[in-house]
Amino acid sequence: MEDESALFAEFRQRLTRAAWRMQYRNRSRINRELAIAAADRTEISEPADQAISMIFVQEVLLAIPSYPSRAVMQKLIVDGKTEREVSRELGITQQAVNKCKQRAVAALRRQMSSSAF
Secondary structure, X not given: XXXXXXXXXXXXXXXXXXXXXXXXXXXXXXXXXXXXHHHHHHOOOOHHHHHHHHHHHHHHHHOOOOHHHHHHHXXXXXXXXXXXXXXXXXXXXXXXXXXXXXHHHHHHHHHHHHHHO
């Protein structure tokens, strides 16, 4: 009986730690994404600067080769949504959203490095 209760207490403690780690990682990821989106929205105050900025963002988004990655980046960066919200809207998993985001960033990085030289 004591072995079962000790085992139960150990599993409960491990489960609590795992759940806490998952919540912490998720919170820090969301805070990171929201901070980037908020910084992008608050820096520009002039209407002309906002228009130029939006044109630049649209050009950068059009430089992403695949449509799913482009749609994901549009919703994450421009609309300021989280990966979870995007995954629900598009009907794909959160991991797929993350993968699309990684592919889009890699494609933009390749394009910027090739055009810089």
